Amino acid sequence: MERGSFLSLIESIDRFAVGIFRQFLIKEEDNRVLIITPNEEYKKWAMAYLATKLKGFGKSIVVECEKEVKTSPTVRKNNLLDKYTFDNFVVGPSNELAYKVCLEVSKNPGKLFNPVFLYGKSGLGKTHLLHSIGNRLKQTHNVLYISLMDFSDAMVKALKENRIEEFRESFLNLDVLLLDDVQFLVGKERTQIELFRIYEKLQAEEKQIVLVSDRHPKDLKDVSERLISRFESGLIIEIGLDEETKRRIIKQKLILYGLPLDEPTVNYVLENTGYNVREIEGFIQTFKVTGFKPKPNKENVEKKVETVINLVAKSFKLNPELLKKETKERKVINAKHIAMYFCKTILNLSYAEISNLFGKKDHTSALYAIKKVEQKRTEDRKFQYMISFLEKSLRKSLGL
Ligand code: ADP
């Protein structure tokens, strides 16, 4: 039956009622009509009306009010956020490929690149790109953006309520599935099974699937082989952030916040932020309120840095002087990275300052060292424990 036929039918029998029905969200599918009313009162009215006036319509009619829709495993909105579009995505060498592939997907869903697996570190625009695809397609296609966690929660709920069939079916009429944060599949067996079923069905019908993760499919440990091999069967693209792109993004965000675009401002943001657009945005927001922070008293800072170096060196049983020199010795390098990390997280020094203090020329050395420590913290529990312990002692020594 063609779209809008339900409303045409109502119009033909009752001109007054059609005005009320037009206020509702109506979705016509092959064998059912779903009517979503803004509240319970309207739901009651619609149900009573349909029961008396529309017998033998030929399709099943389901009426739900908005409150129910939010908790139903079957019916949901597309979850798209309007603010993320291709137009406001800044493109540079490190994200150009991801951008172009996503743009192509939005022009020809299910055709050239399917599935697409996009991965990269946090804050690099993966979610932004997923929404951009959805926003381009939402008028013409049945699109759903969902994070793996929400998928998993809805599945658990559906299982509890004995509505798993409904849950599965709700994905099968999609043209485009945009699944975010699939790294959370790790260790979730039942979620993997359900996703696999849906995935296979959508793929068989050449429906577009775009997956986003913080790591490459082969680094998804504790995820079933068959899912990994499906993920690997598509186009896998890494998204990154290089200095040139970062500079462009900073400029775009400065304009957005009505701030000047002069070199000192751009450099100030560049040197005080890492390679994470979320961090850059946060920094610019604070900068808008506080402006340039005056450089702290140099002697004072040096004393604090000495305290950091001494304490870290002591815990590694090393001579503190070693940490300020060039070295190839693994143990010293590790200690040095940790000391640099604390200069950022506790002393709040800029990357450029930290690099200088440790005898390096440009700010990327500190960035690299700090990133390494952050990464190890997430991967190694023992290391995480050691860092927390050191941090506590340091804060105490520094009187913070
Ligand atoms: P991820 O999903 O990779 O962790 P997000 O897509 O959530 O990152 O991006 C974090 C923030 O940075 C968002 O506000 C997003 O709009 C912004 N952002 C990321 N990359 C870009 C870019 N290339 N251009 C403009 N904004 C970006």
Ligand code: MG
């Ligand atoms: Mg994200």
